[in-house]
Amino acid sequence: MNYRCDHVHLRSKDAVAAANFYVETLGAREIRRDGSPVVSRVTVDLGGLTLFIEQAAEAIGPSVEPPHLGIEHIGLAVDDIEATMVELRRRNVTIVSGITDVRPGLRVIFIDGPDAVRIELLQRSDVRLGFR
Incomplete structure (x- = not known):
C-alpha cells in the first residue's frame, strides 16, 4: 500500500x-x-x-485545551523564525510560546489558530541532516 x-x-x-x-x-x-x-x-x-x-x-462544542488526544497540532516550516515572530505580533496572533530552541538546528513557536487549532511554526537549520 x-x-x-x-x-x-x-x-x-x-x-x-x-x-x-x-x-x-x-x-x-x-x-x-x-x-x-x-x-x-x-x-x-x-x-x-x-x-x-x-x-x-x-x-x-469547542475543543478541549491542549494537550489532548487526536491531532495535536499542525506544523509549518518557516525560513526566519525571528521575522515570523515579529509578523505574528504585528497581526495580534495569540502566541502560546515564544521562540524555543528545541535542540541545535530546530527553533519553534506555537500559536493558536481559529477553533482551538494549535499551530507550530518551525525553523530547521541543521545542515548535517540536510534541513534548511
Missing part, C-alpha cells in the same frame, strides 16, 4: 473567518467555497497541505 496526504479536515464555528485567518496570517491560498447562499466549506492550500474548513453545526 502507498499512502500519501490528501487533506486535513477542520470544523469551525465560522468557516469563512477561519479560512481568512489561514489566508491572511499564514499565506494560505483559498481554493474554493462550497454552499450557497450559506458557505458550508472553504478549501485552502496551506503550504501544500489541503485544509477543508467545514462550517460546524451550532450544537458542536
Whole structure:
C-alpha cells in the first residue's frame, strides 16, 4: 500500500473567518467555497497541505485545551523564525510560546489558530541532516 496526504479536515464555528485567518496570517491560498447562499466549506492550500474548513453545526462544542488526544497540532516550516515572530505580533496572533530552541538546528513557536487549532511554526537549520 502507498499512502500519501490528501487533506486535513477542520470544523469551525465560522468557516469563512477561519479560512481568512489561514489566508491572511499564514499565506494560505483559498481554493474554493462550497454552499450557497450559506458557505458550508472553504478549501485552502496551506503550504501544500489541503485544509477543508467545514462550517460546524451550532450544537458542536469547542475543543478541549491542549494537550489532548487526536491531532495535536499542525506544523509549518518557516525560513526566519525571528521575522515570523515579529509578523505574528504585528497581526495580534495569540502566541502560546515564544521562540524555543528545541535542540541545535530546530527553533519553534506555537500559536493558536481559529477553533482551538494549535499551530507550530518551525525553523530547521541543521545542515548535517540536510534541513534548511
